[in-house]
Amino acid sequence: MYLQPHHLRVIERLKETFQDDPRYLALLVGGSLVKGWGGENSDVDVMFIATDEEYARCVASGQRWYYNTEMCDYPGGYVDGKFFHLQFLRDVAQKGSEPARAAFTNVFAVFSHLPELDDLLKQIPVYQEAEREEKMLAFYSQVQMLNWFVGEAEQKQSTYLMAHATSEMVFYASRLVLAYNRILYPYHKWLMQAVENAPEKPENFLELCEKLLTQGSVANARALWECITNFREWNISYEHGLVRFMQDTEWNWLDNRAPLQDW
Numbered sequence: 109m110y111l112q113p114h115h116l117r118v119i120e121r122l123k124e125t126f127q128d129d130p131r132y133l134a135l136l137v138g139g140s141l142v143k144g145w146g147g148e149n150s151d152v153d154v155m156f157i158a159t160d161e162e163y164a165r166c167v168a169s170g171q172r173w174y175y176n177t178e179m180c181d182y183p184g185g186y187v188d189g190k191f192f193h194l195q196f197l198r199d200v201a202q203k204g205s206e207p208a209r210a211a212f213t214n215v216f217a218v219f220s221h222l223p224e225l226d227d228l229l230k231q232i233p234v235y236q237e238a239e240r241e242e243k244m245l246a247f248y249s250q251v252q253m254l255n256w257f258v259g260e261a262e263q264k265q266s267t268y269l270m271a272h273a274t275s276e277m278v279f280y281a282s283r284l285v286l287a288y289n290r291i292l293y294p295y296h297k298w299l300m301q302a303v304e305n306a307p308e309k310p311e312n313f314l315e316l317c318e319k320l321l322t323q324g325s326v327a328n329a330r331a332l333w334e335c336i337t338n339f340r341e342w343n344i345s346y347e348h349g350l351v352r353f354m355q356d357t358e359w360n361w362l363d364n365r366a367p368l369q370d371w
Contacts, residue, residue: 127218210295
């Protein structure tokens with residue numbers, strides 16, 4: 109965690125303000141500070157667990173966000189919050205996506221009137237082992253085909269396709285590394301930080317990603333592709349990867365599945 113005294117003062121003010129408010133059953137602190145990725149001027153991210161009645165009112169009025177600068181006494185500081193209800197936490201624990209689960213990593217309660225809260229907070233930020241093999245298959249297949257798309261972009265001199273294919277190739281290669289390490293994907297903002305923290309990854313992986321992003325080319329895409337394929341035996345044929353790519357990018361609507369990026 110990276111909670112400095114000025115952050116703790118804000119948290120104490122939040123507790124004093126909301127602990128006895130009957131609209132709220134709990135107040136949680138999360139975000140970059142509790143993950144250890146924050147800085148001196150980082151905002152304080154919070155989650156309000158509202159009563160069902162208050163949550164319904166928030167939804168009806170469109171008031172789903174909390175923003176406050178007055179509680180902060182440090183430069184650039186602010187409180188940034190979201191409103192949930194208890195069922196949301198139960199749903200995340202049961203079927204949450206990786207970004208939804210990752211948002212609860214190291215989260216702690218400022219106050220709580222919910223007996224089951226501690227158990228729920230332990231269940232949420234857990235990598236789902238039953239999904240791992242399918243995810244690695246899907247992510248590997250994306251990297252395989254995006255490597256081909258980089259070649260198409262270079263041949264057609266398409267700036268758009270090159271930007272899209274290179275960023276997506278880095279994204280899915282990174283998702284593959286995280287899945288291999290059983291690390292939850294924390295969404296784009298902290299993706300590369302999570303990959304950097306992964307204990308097992310291909311040699312020079314981050315450097316190769318950066319080079320492809322800044323210098324999109326067939327040669328740099330091939331270098332990233334080779335570092336992935338040489339890292340371990342993935343047991344996925346080219347034909348299998350091609351079919352899986354089409355299944356996840358062109359045909360996912362048939363099963364009403366969420367886009368692969370959101371897994």
